[in-house]
Amino acid sequence: MVKTMNAYFNGQPSPEEILERVKGFQSWLEIDLDAIGHNLDQVTAKTGNEVIPCVKSNAYGHGVVPVVSYMMTRGVNRVLVAKLHEALQLREAGLDLGIVSIDPLFTPEQFETVVKKNITHTVYQRKAAEALSDAAVKLGKTASVWVKLDTGLGRVGVRWTEAVGLIEYIHGLPNLRIDGVFSTMSEEEALDQLQVKRILAIEEMCAEKGISVGTKSIASSNAIFHKPYTYLDAVRPGLMLLGFYPEEEDKDHGIELKQSLAWKARIEHVKTVEEGESLTYSRRFVAPKRMKVGTVHIGYYDGYPRGLTKKGKVKVGNEVRDVLGTVSVNHFLVDLTDTELDVGDTIEAISREGVNDALGVATEAGIMTYSLANGLHMLTPRIYIMDGKPVAMSKLKVQEE
Numbered sequence: 094m095v096k097t098m099n100a101y102f103n104g105q106p107s108p109e110e111i112l113e114r115v116k117g118f119q120s121w122l123e124i125d126l127d128a129i130g131h132n133l134d135q136v137t138a139k140t141g142n143e144v145i146p147c148v149k150s151n152a153y154g155h156g157v158v159p160v161v162s163y164m165m166t167r168g169v170n171r172v173l174v175a176k177l178h179e180a181l182q183l184r185e186a187g188l189d190l191g192i193v194s195i196d197p198l199f200t201p202e203q204f205e206t207v208v209k210k211n212i213t214h215t216v217y218q219r220k221a222a223e224a225l226s227d228a229a230v231k232l233g234k235t236a237s238v239w240v241k242l243d244t245g246l247g248r249v250g251v252r253w254t255e256a257v258g259l260i261e262y263i264h265g266l267p268n269l270r271i272d273g274v275f276s277t278m279s280e281e282e283a284l285d286q287l288q289v290k291r292i293l294a295i296e297e298m299c300a301e302k303g304i305s306v307g308t309k310s311i312a313s314s315n316a317i318f319h320k321p322y323t324y325l326d327a328v329r330p331g332l333m334l335l336g337f338y339p340e341e342e343d344k345d346h347g348i349e350l351k352q353s354l355a356w357k358a359r360i361e362h363v364k365t366v367e368e369g370e371s372l373t374y375s376r377r378f379v380a381p382k383r384m385k386v387g388t389v390h391i392g393y394y395d396g397y398p399r400g401l402t403k404k405g406k407v408k409v410g411n412e413v414r415d416v417l418g419t420v421s422v423n424h425f426l427v428d429l430t431d432t433e434l435d436v437g438d439t440i441e442a443i444s445r446e447g448v449n450d451a452l453g454v455a456t457e458a459g460i461m462t463y464s465l466a467n468g469l470h471m472l473t474p475r476i477y478i479m480d481g482k483p484v485a486m487s488k489l490k491v492q493e494e
């Protein structure tokens with residue numbers, strides 16, 4: 094149930110205006126917010142924990158501001174972002190929730206920005222802790238800190254053996270407050286178990302020194318599906334909240350995801366080709382019979398994977414049709430034989446269900462659903478659906494100028 098619509102939704106065009114605008118879109122991403130709500134509920138039911146959504150990469154291509162605005166209406170109080178600019182976009186949109194940023198900072202001005210904007214900064218080095226403390230003292234505020242622990246992945250974070258020392262040091266710096274410690278799983282069972290034990294040991298040693306580490310968190314999508322012992326105080330799902338299964342093996346683990354995204358595109362050109370005629374670069378497709386062929390104005394510029402050359406499947410009405418020949422920068426071709434479709438009609442490049450759902454498309458292209466989501470072009474228009482109606486759309490600065 095949506096509690097209250099916030100400023101982001103109240104400032105949107107009417108459903109009629111949005112539908113009018115869609116008429117001019119060559120392609121657009123249609124994002125069903127109710128599906129995201131459903132996925133949030135699924136994760137809450139499975140874990141029983143606070144859910145701190147990871148909305149990195151522009152909410153995995155779905156649009157960080159609309160997605161977080163919606164999540165707030167569903168009770169989300171904190172999110173995690175990878176880039177400071179994502180955190181700033183949320184603040185500029187007037188969203189007053191906890192934001193944990195994992196972006197490394199290098200200048201005093203950047204540290205001041207996170208303090209001014211009440212962004213929880215991730216720290217795992219003394220120098221960064223000192224810079225954050227200096228900024229907080231200068232501004233007369235208390236800065237919130239999450240400490241990143243490297244418990245075995247070996248990517249970023251304070252090494253587990255040195256964590257207590259660093260936490261004690263941060264605790265002693267002026268104007269800092271430790272609100273959480275977090276880590277990332279290695280996704281290797283024996284090491285994962287050890288990683289969780291290391292977090293608990295760090296918490297215990299800190300408690301003996303009278304220091305609270307705040308929220309402890311390590312689980313992202315993979316662990317939420319498969320490893321209940323990792324849930325700790327809060328879980329940090331990312332991709333799964335958008336309803337993309339990271340892997341086929343994640344299905345049937347007590348979590349039924351609903352894919353939020355459908356990618357629609359208009360047919361730009363329609364023609365009939367004769368048996369034996371070739372289409373696209375290197376004559377990659379040769380018509381086995383007389384065919385009706387449509388050209389769709391999306392390609393790998395837009396994030397439609399080139400790996401779908403001669404392999405892609407799209408939905409044309411209720412039917413699944415083949416991508417013919419090469420996926421190029423801005424175009425691909427589709428078999429429209431025996432359909433009535435014409436220029437301006439739409440096909441679905443990615444559907445919410447069926448062979449061309451996100452996992453199907455990614456698998457066919459030989460990539461992960463993470464790459465598919467990250468490849469969705471920033472400037473493709475996005476429209477947001479609730480209760481079956483369009484309630485918001487992305488700002489199309491480039492098209493509007």
Ligand SMILES: Cc1ncc(COP(=O)(O)O)c(C=O)c1O
Nearest residue numbers: 147313314315329330331332333
């Ligand atoms: C720190 C952190 N937490 C959570 C996540 C969410 O991961 P996933 O999308 O696999 O759920 C990520 C993703 O890379 C991350 O970097």
